[in-house]
Amino acid sequence: MNLLSVKELTKRFGTNTAVDRISFKLEQGHCMALLGPNGAGKTTTLKMLSGLLSPTSGAIQMGESQHERKDIRASIGYLPQYPAFFSWMSGREFLELSGKLAGMTGKEASSRARELLARVGLETAAKRRIGGYSGGMKQRLGLAQAVVHRPQLLILDEPVSALDPQGRREVMELLKEMKQETTLLFSTHILHDAEEICDDITIMHQGKIVIEGSLQQLRRQHQKPQIRLRVEHVRPAWIEELRGKPYVQDLRVESEQIIMEVTALTEARQQLLQEFAEQKIELESFETGRTTLEDLFMKAVQG
Numbered sequence: 001m002n003l004l005s006v007k008e009l010t011k012r013f014g015t016n017t018a019v020d021r022i023s024f025k026l027e028q029g030h031c032m033a034l035l036g037p038n039g040a041g042k043t044t045t046l047k048m049l050s051g052l053l054s055p056t057s058g059a060i061q062m063g064e065s066q067h068e069r070k071d072i073r074a075s076i077g078y079l080p081q082y083p084a085f086f087s088w089m090s091g092r093e094f095l096e097l098s099g100k101l102a103g104m105t106g107k108e109a110s111s112r113a114r115e116l117l118a119r120v121g122l123e124t125a126a127k128r129r130i131g132g133y134s135g136g137m138k139q140r141l142g143l144a145q146a147v148v149h150r151p152q153l154l155i156l157d158e159p160v161s162a163l164d165p166q167g168r169r170e171v172m173e174l175l176k177e178m179k180q181e182t183t184l185l186f187s188t189h190i191l192h193d194a195e196e197i198c199d200d201i202t203i204m205h206q207g208k209i210v211i212e213g214s215l216q217q218l219r220r221q222h223q224k225p226q227i228r229l230r231v232e233h234v235r236p237a238w239i240e241e242l243r244g245k246p247y248v249q250d251l252r253v254e255s256e257q258i259i260m261e262v263t264a265l266t267e268a269r270q271q272l273l274q275e276f277a278e279q280k281i282e283l284e285s286f287e288t289g290r291t292t293l294e295d296l297f298m299k300a301v302q303g
Contacts, residue, residue, distance in 0.1 A: 003028040003153060003183050004049070009058035011044050018044045020207040021058065026153075026200070031175075031184040033194035036204035037301050042187035043081065045204070046157050049185070050078040062153070074102075077146035077182075081158040083138065087131030091122050091141050094130060095148060102149035109148075116144040120174060136167025143174055147182070154178060156186035160193060172196065191294045201293070205301045215293075223290045224249065225265035227272065229258050230284040238281075247271070250299070261291060 004026040011019040019041040026032050034042050047053040049060060051073040062072040085094060092113050099109030117126045120140040125133065133141065139159065146154060159175070160168040176197055178184065188194055194201060194215075201218055203211040211218070234256060242260065243251050247268045250261040262268040265288055276283055 001028045002026065003063060004185070005059075005061040006049070007059045007061070009045070009048060009060065010056045011041075011048060011053065012056045017207055019048070019055075022204070022207075022209045024202055024209060024212055026183060026185060028152075028183055030199040031179050031197055032186075032200040032202060033198040034185065034187040034202050034204065035189065035191065035194060035297060036187075037189065039206075040204040040301075041207040042204055043157055046078075046155050046185070046187055050076050050155050052078070074149070075152045077149070077151035077154040079139075079142045079146040079154075079156045079159060081161065083142035083145075085130045085138065085141070087129065089130055090127050091117060091130060091133070092126040094141065095144055098145045098148045104149075112148055116148060119177075120144045121170070134167065136163050136170050139163060139167065139171050140174065143171065143178070147178065151182060153183045153185065156184070158188055159186055160190065161188070191292075191297055195293055203297060203300045210300045211296065218293070218296065222296045224261045225263070225268075226289050226291050226295070227260045227262055227265070227268060228285070228287045228289070229260075229272075230256060231258070231276075232282040232284060234258065245271075252298075257285075259295070261295075 002025045006025070007023045008021045009019060009023070010017065010021050022045065034045065036042050044053065048055050060072070062075055089097070095113035095116060096106075096109045099112050100106065104112065114126075117123050120143060122137060122140060122144070125137060130138065130141065143159075146156070160171050163171060172193060175184065175186075179197060198215060200214050201212065202209055213221070234253065239251070239253065239258070242248060242258070245268075247262045247264050248260050249263055252259050260268070269288060273286070275281075
């Protein structure tokens with residue numbers, strides 16, 4: 001069952017089209033990652049879905065209810081990339097306020113705040129002022145606030161991009177837990193995070209969706225044999241010679257590493273190693289494998 005359906009969603013700011021007629025569906029109980037470089041339109045899309053921005057055109061449907069006919073915000077939890085807090089409040093006071101704003105009684109809000117503070121690992125910091133929280137603690141508090149009203153859909157904008165490795169790991173583990181209870185949609189540029197917890201992937205570039213599908217489907221359709229190598233000196237003429245090889249489908253150079261998608265891995269490996277020996281090219285590394293989600297992402301946003 002589709003929890004969220006988006007059709008021809010568009011947002012313009014003057015003459016700039018930030019989101020250009022995108023359409024996708026999110027199945028209930030699934031986790032979808034919205035990927036794309038800065039400026040791709042991810043944040044604008046999430047703000048429209050959460051009701052913080054009005055679309056220029058297009059339709060957003062939650063279950064059977066059209067956005068235009070029913071306010072769907074009560075069904076959505078939202079965590080912005082940089083959540084704002086009242087620094088003078090304690091974590092418990094902030095969550096109790098959030099619960100009351102969501103329509104809970106004081107008793108219900110207090111009980112829910114205690115439950116969530118324990119769940120996100122802030123039980124011992126419940127009475128401390130938020131101004132003294134670390135970045136990871138604030139993000140965990142933000143997650144608690146986003147689910148205080150038990151939403152059907154949890155939307156998160158770059159939830160771990162500003163965190164140190166420890167804070168990032170703490171939040172990722174929480175998202176894995178929340179995935180068991182609610183539908184997740186989050187934007188990120190950290191591809192490993194998408195591969196770790198997501199069922200579906202949508203890649204945006206310049207306001208458009210360029211690739212979408214389940215993670216398994218994209219791996220089946222797009223994974224190709226690959227050779228990654230480093231040589232002591234990368235010569236432009238030699239790179240162009242490699243591009244012309246019949247077994248090379250695609251070639252790019254990243255940080256002095258040559259990355260090639262090939263049609264026949266065994267043949268390509270044998271011929272390349274033979275040529276290196278004959279031309280006395282000094283290899284620093286030579287690896288074979290298959291293309292990754294990162295390779296697909298780079299091809300999508302550079303192509």
